[in-house]
Amino acid sequence: MTRAEILSKVNDIFHDVFDDDTIEVFETTTSDDVEDWDSLMHITLISEVEAEFNFKFQMKDVVGMKNVGEMLDIIEKSMK
Secondary structure (H helix, E strand, O other): OOHHHHHHHHHHHHHHHHOOOOOOOOOOOOHHHOOOOOHHHHHHHHHHHHHHHOOOOOHHHHHHOOOHHHHHHHHHHHOO
């Protein structure tokens, strides 16, 4: 799966989690860029990403993620 395909799936997850089809995330997107992206929504988002890509984030990765691009990095590593 290419990085663009992963980003597309992550965008779909954001649409579902935030119940907003107008959201478009990019590698540089942070929680400040998405309305309602608080700590509770972050947990839901992480859970949905884990389910979609069939892996578990490490706690250090969840805490250290600064943007969607870093999330993509972790997802890509899990696929190797």
